[in-house]
Structures are given as structure tokens and as C-alpha cells.
Amino acid sequence: MSQKRISIVQPSTKEFIREGRNIPGYRLFDILHGYVYARWPYLYISLGKGEHRFSPALEKLYGSINRLLLPLLKSNGSENKSAGKTFAETYHGKVVPLEAAQQLVSIQEDVRLENLEQIIPYDKARDIVLNNPGHIVALECPCRAAKENACGPMDVCLIVGEPFASFVKEHHPNRSEWIDSEGAIDILRAEEERGHVHHAFFKDAMLGRFYAICNCCACCCGAIGAQRRGTPMLASSGFVSMVDEELCIGCGDCNDYCQFFALTVNNGYASIDQSSCMGCGVCVSHCPQDALTLSLDPSKGEPLEILNLLNSAAIN
DSSP states (O other), X not given: OOOOOXXXXXXXXXXXXXXXXXXXXXXXXXXXXHHHHHHSHHHHHHHHTTOSTTHHHHHHHHHHHHHHHHXXXXXXXXXXXXXXXXXXXXXXXXXXXXXXXXXXXXXXXXXXXXXXXXXXXXXXXXXXXXXXXXXXXXXXXXXXXXXXXXXSOSOOEEEEEETHHHHHHHHOTTSEEEEOHHHHHHHHHHHHHTTOEEEEEEETXXXXXXXXXXXXXXXXXXXXXXXXXXXXXXXXXXXEEEEOTTTOOOOOHHHHHOTTOOEEEETXXXXXXXXXXXXXXXXXXXXXXXXXXXXXXXXXXXXXXXXXXXXXXXXX
């Protein structure tokens, strides 16, 4: 009598491994790293944010290992893509205004856009490869879960495309749910209304590409906190906010919503520190006088507007 074979490996895990093996230069270490990150994101993020009791010890251990390995790798001519890289270079976000974020969850066909260095200014993880982009999962935010008295709601992290969406849903069934494109847009709009920032996230271990949209705030978000402390984990949207002094009445509403602390009110008008402004557009959507607008700034890089990228790729 034949017995049904029971697999201890989830189908989504097999798919993640299969896809990783098809990527040139993607090593077993990268596959394991990606598995650990996606399998235990709450532990991973709490350690990364320094809010876990083991964070200081692990940070020292990582630094010691990196300092020991890098000279050895250089001396024998070996190349290691991760050695010597900062955390931000392997795990980072691109700030996207609401319209651009909505585009990312509205694509209905597979996408392959690679080496977007003008848009994602990092050495690693700068591709947009969307397989089954209509597969979207809303996940409880690991940054908020790691913080006491966190802002709400929790289920605002959007995992987009495969194999990521199925992996998260299979391994975190009680902290995630399948949603459609309209549901994702509803979350984006609600978070915008709360004054929270949208980031398209990329990670080397997540097959070196875009996999999620974070919607968070300065008090909870690990990436915004790291940015404020001098670790460049976020790339600007490519825009900066501009003030029309003829319309501005100096009410300060924009200042209350700015997650990057780039806004102040001086002499009766809003004033923007453009070196700190990340072009998220939250202040624009919360100005009752319509005195703020987003303006392209070439020094900040190019916007991540996937429809324009797809149109350009089709023309070329």
C-alpha cells in the first residue's frame, strides 16, 4: 500500500530556491539569507533596528567577522559581493509618492527592468522583476511589531509578486492576508491620509530586487530612523517639495506631517530644507491651502514611475 509523501518544505520555499538558482552569481548563502529574512522578519527587523536584547552583541559579531574576512578575501583574489558592503547597500528603499506607489500595485503583467542605477542608486538590489504582480499580500508591519506603543494599523506592508507573496502568506498565515490591487490601493491611500511615507523596498537576499512597499512613519520605521542617524537606507523620490508663498498662510499643518523633519515655519511661511526633503509628497497632500507642490530635482535621481519605465523600455 503506497503512502502519500509528506514534504516538510513549503511550495513557496521550493519556488524561492528554484528562482534563486537561476540568477547568475546568486549563491547558496544568499538563498539561505533570503530564507531567514522572509521566514523570520520580525526577529530580523527587531535585531536590525537595535530593539532586541541581542542586537548589540550581534552587531559586534557581524563587524568582527566582516573585518576578519575582507582582508582574507582580498589577499586570495576572491570576490564576495556582500563583504565590505554597508547594511544600506544590501537593504534599502526608494521613496515613492502615492501615485507611483499605486502604479506598482496596479501592474497586470510580468515586468523585467534591470540595472536601474539612475533610479535606485545602490550597487546591489536595484532590479524590478515582477512575476505575477497581481499576487499581493498585506503583512503586519515588522517595524511596528518591534516597537512598544507602535502606530496603527499593523497590516500595512505590501508584499508584491512571486515568489515573495506566496512565501510570506504560507509562512505567516496569521499575520498576513491576500488582497487584490484595489485593496492595496486602499491601504496606500489610507496610509497617505495618516501622513505615512511609501517606500519601495529592495534587498540583495530577496533575489536582488524589489519585493515590497513599506508604509510607515518616523516613530516606527527602521529605515527612516537609520536615515536620520546618517545611514543612507532610503533614496529620494527624485522630487523636492516647493512652497508657493502667495498661497502659504504659515498654518504649520505640513510641518506636523513631515516624516523627514524637513519643514519648519519661518516668518509666516513654510520653509523646506531641501537637503533633508525626500520628496514623499505627504506634505503636499496635507496642505489645506494647496501651497506645496513636488518639483523634479535632477540632483536627487530619477523617480521610480514604473509606467514611464515600461513605456521607455517598449520604445527602445
